[in-house]
Amino acid sequence: MIHTNYLIIGSGVAGLTFAVKIAEQFPDKKVTIVTKANEDESNTKYAQGGIAIVSDKDGDSYQKHIADTLICGDGLCDKSVVEMVIAEGPKRLKELIEWGAKFDKNTNGNLNLGKEGGHSENRVVHHKDQTGQEIERAILSQVHQKKNITVLDHHFAFDLIIEKNRCLGAYVLDQKTKDIYTFHSDFTLLATGGIGHLYGHTTNPVIATGDGIAIAFRAKAEIKEMEFIQFHPTALYDASTGTSFLISEAVRGFGAYLRTKNGHRFMLDYDERGDLASRDIVSQSIDLELKKSSDECVYLDCTHIDLEDFVKHFPMIYEHCKSVGINIAKDWIPVVPAQHYLCGGIVVDKTGKTSIENLFACGECSRTGLHGANRLASNSLLEALVYSDKIYTYLANTSFKNSQFRDTVSDWNMIEKPILNPVYIDEMKAKLQLLMRQNAGIVRNGSDLIAAKNQLNHWQDEIEEKTKNYQVRANLWELYNLIVIGQLIVQQSIERTENRGGFVKFN
Numbered sequence: 001m002i003h004t005n006y007l008i009i010g011s012g013v014a015g016l017t018f019a020v021k022i023a024e025q026f027p028d029k030k031v032t033i034v035t036k037a038n039e040d041e042s043n044t045k046y047a048q049g050g051i052a053i054v055s056d057k058d059g060d061s062y063q064k065h066i067a068d069t070l071i072c073g074d075g076l077c078d079k080s081v082v083e084m085v086i087a088e089g090p091k092r093l094k095e096l097i098e099w100g101a102k103f104d105k106n107t108n109g110n111l112n113l114g115k116e117g118g119h120s121e122n123r124v125v126h127h128k129d130q131t132g133q134e135i136e137r138a139i140l141s142q143v144h145q146k147k148n149i150t151v152l153d154h155h156f157a158f159d160l161i162i163e164k165n166r167c168l169g170a171y172v173l174d175q176k177t178k179d180i181y182t183f184h185s186d187f188t189l190l191a192t193g194g195i196g197h198l199y200g201h202t203t204n205p206v207i208a209t210g211d212g213i214a215i216a217f218r219a220k221a222e223i224k225e226m227e228f229i230q231f232h233p234t235a236l237y238d239a240s241t242g243t244s245f246l247i248s249e250a251v252r253g254f255g256a257y258l259r260t261k262n263g264h265r266f267m268l269d270y271d272e273r274g275d276l277a278s279r280d281i282v283s284q285s286i287d288l289e290l291k292k293s294s295d296e297c298v299y300l301d302c303t304h305i306d307l308e309d310f311v312k313h314f315p316m317i318y319e320h321c322k323s324v325g326i327n328i329a330k331d332w333i334p335v336v337p338a339q340h341y342l343c344g345g346i347v348v349d350k351t352g353k354t355s356i357e358n359l360f361a362c363g364e365c366s367r368t369g370l371h372g373a374n375r376l377a378s379n380s381l382l383e384a385l386v387y388s389d390k391i392y393t394y395l396a397n398t399s400f401k402n403s404q405f406r407d408t409v410s411d412w413n414m415i416e417k418p419i420l421n422p423v424y425i426d427e428m429k430a431k432l433q434l435l436m437r438q439n440a441g442i443v444r445n446g447s448d449l450i451a452a453k454n455q456l457n458h459w460q461d462e463i464e465e466k467t468k469n470y471q472v473r474a475n476l477w478e479l480y481n482l483i484v485i486g487q488l489i490v491q492q493s494i495e496r497t498e499n500r501g502g503f504v505k506f507n
């Protein structure tokens with residue numbers, strides 16, 4: 001059994017930012033970060049476009065950013081949360097810069113602000129097309145300077161320890177030694193990110209398996225708005241499943257057009273904002289176009305953009321396209337929508353508290369009310385920065401309550417059990433991903449959702465049994481978690497009766 005004051009599960013922007021702040025506030029308290037892959041592996045690391053922040057108050061204003069966020073969320077945002085998050089943006093940006101994060105500037109020394117779908121102004125602060133990598137680097141370097149933070153990589157948290165609706169810590173598998181540790185913590189933060197690998201076709205890295213939300217659900221935390229899955233319109237077309245390379249929306253903000261195979265700029269038929277309509281509308285329009293034409297993909301045309309300028313702004317996208325034989329100066333980039341982000345998740349209040357005492361959630365696994373039915377581009381990093389600060393501020397003023405670990409809590413039962421065949425797990429995961437793509441994708445219908453629900457219930461029983469009879473391994477528990485996430489998405493899609501934002505259902 002290991003005691004820590006603050007147990008943080010996940011090392012993306014949400015978990016790391018909170019860790020740095022709380023460790024600095026309480027140098028004599030122990031802060032432990034467990035993370036299931038390398039310490040920098042996260043959705044954060046792959047963020048391209050940037051952080052939406054009102055930094056140029058001449059052309060832009062909080063009111064405009066608030067209005068864009070509310071329009072995008074299609075009536076389901078919590079307005080007071082939107083106002084709070086947007087007003088805090090500049091302070092959180094200043095902090096990131098003080099921590100060493102570098103953002104692109106113009107020749108006049110001001111921040112170079114990009115534009116993305118749904119934004120009425122240029123307000124996206126970025127580091128070329130590798131903003132997430134830069135943020136992750138800067139925050140991790142702060143983490144490494146704090147003596148009271150321990151980072152345990154390749155440690156997989158698979159269940160929370162709950163007693164009378166209070167979180168006492170978590171069970172964690174050391175994936176190298178296969179030991180299982182009982183972490184007793186005063187406060188636990190879930191910062192486990194997204195769910196992309198439930199769909200297979202996703203912009204998310206393989207760590208995105210919804211673990212934190214599934215763990216919280218098993219602990220009976222409130223989970224909401226799981227039906228609002230965001231599909232990014234422009235993932236590089238690749239017929240195989242797995243992680244798809246993202247072509248940032250900032251490329252359309254830079255002037256690129258979407259075209260059908262025949263060259264038609266179809267977005268102008270769907271929305272007066274054209275290629276820069278919000279993501280839900282662009283993805284749904286592409287989906288319709290592909291159904292009409294039976295084509296496999298649409299195209300992003302950058303051929304009219306100055307090449308030198310493009311390479312300066314989007315060096316990674318340029319190089320990646322080149323590596324797969326696409327010369328963006330001459331060729332259109334084949335793109336399709338792919339799962340990208342989850343708008344709902346573990347319900348938290350304005351201080352990041354979940355419905356379970358001493359359990360907090362932050363970042364993509366949380367549901368704050370900022371995004372409503374569809375997230376405005378580049379509002380996610382902002383949300384994680386603001387809420388990690390809110391949780392820190394709350395806990396900086398909260399006394400410790402969990403100091404006695406109850407006798408009733410026991411270590412995980414380590415009796416000898418067989419290891420489940422990984423082929424079985426891989427095959428089941430592929431079937432699950434196909435089911436979710438076919439029955440719970442961009443456009444859904446009532447009967448497909450009911451069929452998916454029945455299938456998922458059956459798989460849930462099967463896999464739950466396996467978790468009891470086989471050794472704890474990350475691949476088995478990730479599959480278990482993915483099935484739980486699938487059930488939540490399907491059930492909440494069945495329950496939603498009106499189409500909003502990223503949610504479209506026909507009966």
Ligand code: FAD
Nearest residue numbers: 010011012014036042043044049050157193363364380381
């Ligand atoms: P993550 O960064 O995903 O971190 C989750 C962490 O939890 C990881 O370290 C993971 O290993 C760990 N973890 C998960 N499960 C477990 C477990 N069971 N045990 C232990 N550890 C666990 N948003 C923007 O605002 N602007 C952008 O430009 C932008 N671009 C994006 C581009 C791409 C390709 C992608 C995929 C996303 C993008 N997003 C963007 C979304 C944004 O990056 C994420 O929503 C945000 O980074 C999430 O941060 P997080 O800290 O909540 O989670």
Ligand code: SIN
Nearest residue numbers: 048049248249377378
């Ligand atoms: C992108 O760069 O297109 C992704 C931005 C986001 O998800 O907010």
